[in-house]
Amino acid sequence: MSRVCELTGKVAMVGNNVSHAKNRTKRKFNVNLLKKRFFIAEExxxxxxxxxxxxxxxxxxxxxxxxxxxxxxKGFLK
Structure with a gap:
């Protein structure tokens, strides 16, 4: 399962870990996702x-x- 918000389309960003000596290594900033149930009263x-x-x-x-x-x-949901 991909880590993508179904309402906003937010995805993980890529950045760097920067050490005290300024060495840079790649890292990911994941999206703060929650699996949640919602009741749609109209339907x-x-x-x-x-x-x-x-x-x-x-x-x-x-x-x-x-x-x-x-x-x-916006095309994020079908």
Missing amino acids: DKWVTLKVSASALKTINKIGIAAAIKDAKS
């Missing part, structure tokens, strides 16, 4: 989504129906 059903913490805050602010509609318009 009267439950959906399970892998969402980032920032997407969860957006859902709390605008609602799950609006967040899914926005993700579908």
Whole structure:
């Protein structure tokens, strides 16, 4: 399973570990993902989504129906 947020499309970033001697080695900054169930009242059903913490805050602010509609318009959900 890939580590991609299903609502925002966030993926892992690549950067460097930098030591005190300024030696650089590659590392990954993974997305803070949560597997969460949401109830969509309009469709009267439950959906399970892998969402980032920032997407969860957006859902709390605008609602799950609006967040899914926005993700579908941006092409992140089918």
